[in-house]
Amino acid sequence: MTGRTWKGVVIGVFALLVLGGIALSLALPGRGEPRQTPAPVQAMNFPKGFLWGVAIAGQQTESVPASDWTAFEAEVLRDHRFAAGDKLGATSPGNLRDFGRWPEQVRTHKAGFDLRYDQDIEAAAGLGLNAFRVSIEWARLFPRAGMTQPDPEAIAYYHQIFAAMKSRGIEPVVTLFHYVSPAWFFEADAKGKRGWERADAMTLWHAYVEAVAQNFIPEVHIWCTLNEPMVYLYDGYVLGSYPPGEKRGDFAAAQDVYAALLQAHVDAYRVLHRVASSRGTSVSVGLTQNLEVFEPYDRYSPLDRALAWVVDKSWNWDFLDAVASGRMRITTTGIDRPIEGLAGTEDYVGVNYYSRNYVRGDWRHPFAPDVGNVAPDLPDEERNDLGWPSYPHGFYAMLTKVGKRYAKPVMILENGTADGAVDDKERQRYLVAHIREAWLARRDGVDIRSYVHWSLMDNFEWNEAFDAKFGLFAVDYEHDFRRTPRPSAALYGEIVHANGLSATMLKQYSADPGAAADVLGR
Structure with a gap:
């Protein structure tokens, strides 16, 4: 199909979406869905063996040698690219929020996990956790x-971490690619290609995964190949805020990177299962996707409705659909590429969930929607320190969609909120409300195997650097990375030890103040 013909198809499809948006807009009275899924207040207990955990990642919590992110941080420091805007969440692409004001030791060690991992794992065990998600860093x-x-020192380091977990009854959940690669991976090859577009990219990735599998199976049984591939593609190749910092305009222009990530997942899936089988053990391998709710900025706008559908399909489902079907199809682009061996290569579907967004169109530029976190009819919606709305019902909606769409076990591998307040009341409400939604999704047939909270401690939050606080434990970066538990840590420990939520807890931490005593969310 020629580019001109395909452009006509895209315009036709978009026109149909707009017409559908008009029909839906006429039928909808307004934004009526609850913030929480309505359900009676009752004890919500999870099954025996359910995994309760926390998550961290290497580049965000420890010193990682010679990575592309480390090189990016050095460039930012050299060029004084610290533009942060007037509030959290507004850091300009290519900048790190106020990065230069932190001492070298903080910039080097992030949250100091590599200096005190045994104490951190002990803290997790003290909460009663039986899972801990970490990343193995290719660059290490x-x-x-x-x-x-x-x-060999890197291999020994991870052995020590996994041994510390196993000795405390904690199951390691290990990510292979959490946005970060060795710096040398982005050196140009003979044709000028860098990173995932190098001719030898899969050979280099295969060597890394093979080394991981040979050294850490059967120590590790649960593997996550890729963390949030759409975030990596968007921030690295469309927006330009993450390394390699390119601004190609859309996912179609980064389709070779998109395809390479799918191929990397296939290769890792095969290698991990092959090595496990050769050693008479089993592994569970998947990837995790950052799922977000996308709603029309104006529910009465046909353009907003159509664009919200397009963004939802492109961001939330295209990559996961590719793994299920074996074909990479990018919404509204005409791209349809088979990926050899891809179909069905996940033993579980990983879900990361934080918030919802609102999609606003402009008839003058219909293919360039604005995606923000404030809707005109919800100006006072509860938001975290980054401005992200708290929308528990969206968690239920995403989990049930995943369950129906893929019919696979589901692992919640990230869920949390940025709340730097000493009493972190927002995080406590968020925690209870979202675990409640996970229980309701399980009740309604979704095979959810885990709840993993982001994060154990405050850490380096990418472009927002050290100012966004996601930790159950606060980190005093300038005083030997001292940890102080926030009230949410004790609350999470109470939930874990009870293996669920009590009716008293649901009423006390209701995410909807003033909700009816016996039904939440009305």
Whole structure:
């Protein structure tokens, strides 16, 4: 199909969506869905063996040698790119919020996990947790180009971490790619291609995954190949806020990177299962997607409704659909590429969920929607420190969609909120409300196996640097990374020890102040 013909198809499809949006707009009285899924107040207990955990990632919590992110941070520091805007969540692409004001030790060690991982794992065990999600860093294992074997000190480091978890009854959940690659991976090849577009990208990735599998199976049984691939694609290749900092305009222009990530997932899935089988054990392998609710900015606007559908399909489902079907189809682009061996290569579907967004169109530029976190009819919606709305019902909606769409076990691998207040009341409400929604999704047939909270401690939150606080434990960065538990840590420990939520807890921490005593969310 020619580019001109496909452009006509896209316009036709978009026109149909707008017509459908008009019909829906006429039928809708307004934004009526509850913030929480309505249900009686009752004890909500999870099954025996349910995984309760916390999550961290290497680049965000420990010193990672020679990574692309470390190189990016050095460039930001050199060029004084600290533009942060007037509030959290407004940092300009290519900048790190106020990064230069932090001491070198903080910039180097982030949250200091590599300095005190045993104490952090002990803190997690003290909450009663039986799962801990971490990342193995490719740049730590292979810090230099041309290495044929991983760095032995790096291998020993991860063995020590997993042993510390296992000795406390904690199951490691391990991510292979959490946005970060070795810096040398982005050196240009003979054709000028860098990173995932290099001719030898899959060979290099395969060597890394093979080393991981050979060294850490059967120590680790639960594997996550890719963390939030759409976030990586958007921030790295469309918006330009993450390394490699490119601004290609859309996902179609980054389709070769998109395809490479799918191929990387296939390769990792095969390698991990092959090594596990050869050792008489089993592994569970999946990837995790950042699912967000996208709603029309103006529910009466046909354009907003159509664009919200397009953004939802493109962001939330295209990548997961590709893994299920074996074909990479990017919404409204005409791109339809088979990926060899991809179909069905996940043993679970990983879900990360935080918030919802509102999609606003402009008839003058209909293919360039604005996506924000404030709707005109919800000006006082509860938001966290980053301005993200708290929308528990969206968690239920996403979990049930995943369950129906893929018919696979579901692992919640990230859920949390930025709340830097000493009493962190917002995080406490958020925690209870979202665990409640996960229980309701399980009740309604979704095979949810875990709830993993982001994060154990405050850490380096990418472009927002150290100012966005997601931790159950506050970190005093300038005083030896001292940890102080927030009230939410004790609350989470209470939930974990009870293996669920009590009716008293549901009433006390209702996310909807003033809700009826016996039905939440009305």
